[in-house]
Amino acid sequence: MFDALVTRARVKSPWVLHFDCGSCNGCDIETLACLTPMYDIERFGMINVGNPKHADVLLVTGTVNHRNKKVLQALYEEMPDPKVVIAIGACGLSGGVFRDAYNVVGGVDRVIPVDVYVPGCPARPEAIIDGVVAALGKLRQKAVPTAAGAGGNGRFHPRMKATGSS
């Protein structure tokens, strides 16, 4: 019962950290639009926090490049478990139109594990909200068991993944 309560609480209270990896700001504007009275994501208990240490959901927009991939990794590392990652927009998914640029690493999943992909250029607010709700499903899976929260989804080693997939 306790586990069920915790899971419910986790699903009901996803605090979101939004990180712009070098987006054209299209997806960022749509993401912030979710906070407006029109979409009001706070009714799902979502709050846009400015600090990875308070976040449950990492929302990444834009292309990952060689400079900001370290920042992305660091932010991910500083989030306490359990946590989920949502990549937003064409750039976040794959690098988008910039994917062949010399400085670009590619999509978010080249650096950190991504749970949900929200396509679009830019992604629509409805799609983003939909993505977050899908992420909550992932969070529900990750959430049990509570006591071993830290071990539940393991620490991701981005370098292994990055070399493995290239």
Add this chain to the structure above:
Amino acid sequence: MKIALLTLAGLVLAPLAGGLLAGVDRKVTAWLQSRKGPPIIQPFYDLIKLFAKEKLAVNPWQVLCAWVYLMAAVFSVVLFFNQADLLLLFFVQAVGAVFLVMGALSVPSPYSQVGAQRELLQVLTYEPLLMLVFVGIYQVTGSFRISSVLDHPRPLLLELPLLYLVLTYALTIKLRKSPFDFSTSHHAHQELVRGVLTEYSGPFLGLVELAHWYETVLILGLCALFWATSVPGMAILLGATYFLELLVDNTMARMTWRWMLRYVWTVGLVLAFTNLLWLHL
């Protein structure tokens, strides 16, 4: 015996009341902003989630400080329901405030450091005002004991209306409502990331949040003392006061600490002084 039961009830009910109030707060705020807002029990979801998160800290001192903050807040609520000395209760409450700041200062993070400095300025601003409110209560009832306030036949509000206003300034600062939300704010996102709370995370942020609920109850309890003669009166007073807080929060912008210090001290001291003077003459 009655007091012991009351204390126990306070101990258990205070966080429930504080949490619910935070929920109502968010709902009404959403309503004022034409949003739907989260469910009333949202703060409890948040708290349970925080306690179930991974423990993350920069150093062990933060853990210590978060715990001491909570314990001091709980203890001050216990003292309140024990009808203890107002000054004593105030000093115990200050233990928590100081430890919260110390924990934030123990981390070399610019956000938490600046937040801590601002929090200290907030403490600096409301402390003397609260103390003068207590002095006013003493001048009316002849004692600093809460029990003597409860024995007082007339509502304090009649004799200390200006000091009640002073108390609401302290309340606004303590609740970290606009225009006084510099050190950290409830909006989860500000120019200082989250100010004094930036480096508390997971369960430790949960402790701080829980302590804040206890403190909210404590300060509202102090407000309630001003109409202690009737329960409906108390409810009306608290309801009106809190709604006013929300209105102020939603209509004001965040100001600077310089402005706060100058404005609140000037207005607060003048109001307090006027009220104390007319009691004296």
Add this chain to the structure above:
Amino acid sequence: MSNLVLLLVVLPFVAAAAIYGLRAAALRSGLVMLTGGVLAVASVVLLARGLEHDFTGLPTAVLGVAWDTLITVADFALLGVILLWGLRRKSALVVLFTAAQLVLLAIFERFVLEPGPAFAPLYADSLSLILVLIISIVGSIICIYGLPYMRIHEEHLALRRSRQPEFFFYMILFLGAMNGLVLARNLLWFYFFFEVTTFCSFMLIQHDRTEEAIRNATRALWMNSLGGLAFLLGVVIAYGELGTIDMLAVVQSGSPTGVLLGALGLLAVAGFTKAAQLPFQSWLLGAMVAPTPVSALLHSSTMVKAGVYVVLRFAPAFAGTALSTGLALCGGFTFLACAALAIGQSNGKRILAYSTVSNLGLILACAGINTKAAFTAAVLLIVFHALSKGLLFLCVGSIEQEIGSRNVEDMRGLFHRMPRTAVITITGILSMLLPPFGVLVSKWLAIQAAAENIVVVTLVALGSALTVVYWARWAGLLMGSRKAGAPWESQPLLTRGALAVLCGAVVVLSLLTPVVYGELILPMFAAMPALDAAAPLEVGAGGVLGGPMGAFAVYPVFVVLVVGLLAAVLFMRRTGRTRYTHPYLSGIHVGERDAGVFRGPMNLPVTAELGNYYLATIFGEARLTRSANLAAIVLILLMMGLAMKGGVPS
């Protein structure tokens, strides 16, 4: 009984002379420790023998010379020496004030003073005994702490010839003079010891003989000489009114006239100079150039306490007069102004100095409020301030010798480097501002006592809020993380012992506040009918200090807060599953976890610059000092004017 007095007052003078003569370091250390130990034991024995001593059986002469004559001769000799120093330092003010004292004293002794009814020149009640305990125990601990400190200090200076004999000569002499001062009943003896403390502090401040030290010492000397002059003048005028130099007779004179009130006002001003109240604070601030044991001994736990002792001693004589109200205002104002000035400081010793002046202001404000509750607050504050401040000075001294700075900004994360000292310092700081420590109990009482006077209570309320700011931020920045297996700090045994003993004493004595009050302070009120008629605070079951105005449940609060703290420590220790991470630096942190370094332009590491808000534009010395001094002067003149206008009850 006379043996105890001999041990407490005369022994330090003899031991000091011996220390001056002996140049061997080991002998000196032994002698200092022995003297300290004897003083401490003697003070406790004196307390154990009773709460009031009139020392009637004392021999009146030594080697055929009457003590009175001896004191008179020594007094003139001392004034002569001070005059010479004044000439040597080319300080017109010192010369002026000292010459005036010489002339006044000579006229008084030769032409005015007539043999009156005999009384024992010494006297002790609980107030004196409390001060004797502080001086003999805290003072001795500080002197012993000084042994390793001065060795390191002189290594640093690379002197050709050690100047420690002189240093410890004045330190030990000082203890004797202080004991004499608080035990004196004959006002001329009182005055003599008062002057000895002035001279000792002058010599100790200029100990390092740097240009700054000499300048500051000279300033201390002229200010304290002014105090000495005020004291002597007060004594002379009081003699003119009452025809006695018996302190007890002056205190119990009852319903003072305008002239006598003026005399008492002068005594209060003498106390102001010694306690470095505004506008005399600059000598105490300047005294911080001296080696830290001097700061700790003279300027936190003892010397300045002589100032408040003088005022507190005579306070019952003017209870309920306008002088009393004026005093409360002066004290309250100093409390507020110096707390504000402390916020603007980053130099640890200056913070301590301002805090000292500020707290002494609160003590004087209590003396001015002049009720039983206020008196209790004042005495408790004397005790706990001496312990906590003595401890903090020693801490800052140790820290300075380790990190080479007394700036609090340089003490960030001190826990990493000096874990033990950091924890003790944090305890010391918290003991100044949070319950369940004794300082807070006295502050609680002070606010209660002041609650009738709107102005004073506002000053106290503002001042104590300012106090929180400068203490809390200092305590917070001492914390930090400590790597497993980092080297444990090494400290001389005496240093470590002194810190541990004082820290323990702060904690234990805070718990024993009700006992201290019930056993030492409560009995005093029987002899002070002039104070208010209200019943004194009662000690209830479970250590509840209470009266009709309120109650402070000392034991329960202490137990709950200590248990709470211990539980928190337990939770802190059970951090097995806690993941330690970097502070949040926008995700661009690099390097050590607790270093606060981020990746800046050109991929270079940049350290995040941290600093407290010192608010120089609001609380800076440059901005506040002049106007605060001016206001203080006006307040003192007002106080004196009100006093001399006559004993109109306020």
